[in-house]
Amino acid sequence: MCGIAGYFGDGLDPAVGRSLLQLMTGTVAHRGPDEQSTFVSNGAGLGHARLSIIGLANGQQPMGSAAGDLWISFNGEIFNYIELRNELMALGRHFRTSSDTEVILHLYDEMGPECVTRLNGDFAFALWDARRHRMMLARDRMGVRPLFHTMRAGTLFFASEVKALLEVPGIEAEIDPFALDEIFTLWAPIAPRTPFKDIAELPPAHIMIVDRNGAMVKPYWRLTFPDRTEARDERSESKIIEELRALLEDATRIRLRADVPVGAYLSGGLDSSITSALAARQVPELRTYSVIFDSEEHDESAQQDEMVSALGTRHSVISCHNSDIANVFPDVVRHMERPVIRTAPAPLYLLSQLVRDQGFKVVLTGEGADEVFAGYDIFKESSVRRFCARQPDSHIRPHLFRRLYSYLPGLKQQSPEYLAAFFGAGPALLDDPLFSHRPRLRSTAAAKIFFSGDLRATLGDYDAAAELAERLPPDYGRWHPLHQAQYIETSFLLPGYILSSQGDRMAMAHGVEGRFPFLDHRLVEFAARIPAGMKLKGLREKHILREATKDLLPSSINARTKQPYRAPDSQCFTTMDAPNYIAAAFSPGAISATGLFNPQAVDKLYAKCRRQEDVSFRDNTAFVGILSTQLWHRSFATRSGTHKIQAA
Helix, strand or coil, X not given: CEEEEEEECCCCCHHHHHHHHHHHHHHCCCCCCCEEEEEEEXXXXXXXXXXXXXCCCCCCCCEECCCCCEEEEXXXXXXXXXXXXXXXHHCCCCCCCCCHHHHHHHHHHHHHHHHHHHCCEEEEXXXXXXXXXXXXXXXXXXXXXXXXXXXXXXXXXXXXXXXXXXXXXXXXXXXXXXXXXXXXXXXXXXXXXXXECCCEECCCCEEEEEECCXXXXXXXXXXXXXXXXXXXXXXXXXXXXXXXXXXXHHHHHHCCCCCCCEEEECCCCHHHHHHHHHHHCCCCCCEEEEEEECCCCCCCHHHHHHHHHHHCCEEEEEEECHHHHHHHHHHHHHHHCCCCCCCCHHHXXXXXXXXXXXXCCEEECCCCHHHHCCCCHHHHHHHHXXXXXXXXXXXXXXXXXXXXXXXXXXXXXXXXXXXHHHCCCCHHHCCCCCHHHHHHHHHHHHHHHHECHHHXXXXXXXXXXXXXXXXXXXXXXXXXXXXXXHHHHHHHHHHHHHCXXXXXXXXXXXXXXXXXXXXXXXXXXXXXXXXXXXXXXXXXXXXXXXXXXXXXXXXXXXXXXXXXXXXXXXXXXXXXXXXXXXXXXXXXXXXXXXXXXXXXXXXXXXXXXXXXXXXXXXXXXXXXXHHXXXXXXXXXXXXXXXXXXXXX
């Protein structure tokens, strides 16, 4: 995995272009600390910061074809590159390297832009086609690897991270108020929108073709589910289990391909336990890594120890204290390049640092299983809400909500009427396309009470949830309700937050590549066709996955209900010895200077959180959201353009 940068357009002198590329590539050197290089042609340029994992001796980039008319800068891995290479050699293709990068060049030469449909991998790349004088940008199906772009004076600039684009003369960092509203509603902006005004993200599963006639962005894949009216899947559960296990084993096998050692994250939950167990069968003395916390509410060390003992891995842990989260949070925001409403990325930032310090560049992780196999509480919650809505006068059914959130003790004292009202279990909402997510959206959006009057005026009647609903595909209404909920999680929150803020950005901050067997597109497509009742069976989440992997794990791990990954929030920043930047960020002067929040309301929130008395979900959401926004502004908006070269 690496960092890429580049441009397409006639506005840059080649010498200026090369200097600019060196500057842009240098800003993402943490993604590829092994070496940096550039390629410049008339009207186009590519930069690359390399993290060498495959083809160590001959995989340098940007890489050109033998004829020199195709050039690529590629971030990520193509896991089926060996199979593709063999196919291409059978067609008479000759390879000069052992890298997966060269496979893309040959495949593009054979198929053109449609080559992406053959790639099984996590990737973002830019490919310069000198024969056609066009630049192609592409991003993997699930959105694992990032890619951003913007136009300036008729030239397209692109990079793995926005901070590289901010090195371009004339490109400044300004907050997009609608992206901020989406973060405070949906947890992340809706692609292609980013927190940076006039800077876009190439959406997952899309390509962008740019030539002298303009730019075209189009999808090459999308997640879909069967219609409820389709004939019932007649495959037996045992047959589905057999196929699922074979796919999962193969997805893990090809993600162990590397010319460097591969480790694994092991949280103690079902998903990372499965990936670690499968990897341990192929990797002698597998190295595993995990985070432990002081608070019992967040800690999973007992389950981690059980899995380490069962698998016999060489295990390393990092103990994450509240003060650690506070100390690294400014760096976390700078790497995320966006405000967030949770501190959960911070421990993963520390974990990847541990991995890198121990000499590892690659880890397997369990992300994606909850989306693909319906593991989150929100799926069960939605099912219970629908169950309650069918008998709205029942005083028995709302008690089921307590079973869902046993780790939230406050729910145990609430009445059935309160529970039904809080979770929106009324029959009038059943036709809402966002039914499954309305309670989360409502709870998160409550933090917008701290928005300033000017920000509210700018937003007007903008509705982030309504925009999300407008992005749903035409056949969405014909899917099973569980599949609708899965689509929202997989297509929006997964790439926008889980794989970005918690995933790529935290790992690559230290030059570590995460790999995700559960996000192999073959597995994703297969799971989408599994009947909903086999994924969520009653209130047993990920039923079919548990059955397919029960021989790999201790029974206690296999039977363990979902423990959502969380980290302490406002309490990390309100101790007597808290870093000075926190008080500075919450000061009325700093709040007024950014103009995004109400200084008086924020001051009261800050005082309340410092007392840590009756701090609510809304308070924690607002506190972290405001703090990260202030840090975003300090990192980018107040420093934009400080070290730029001048265009010719």
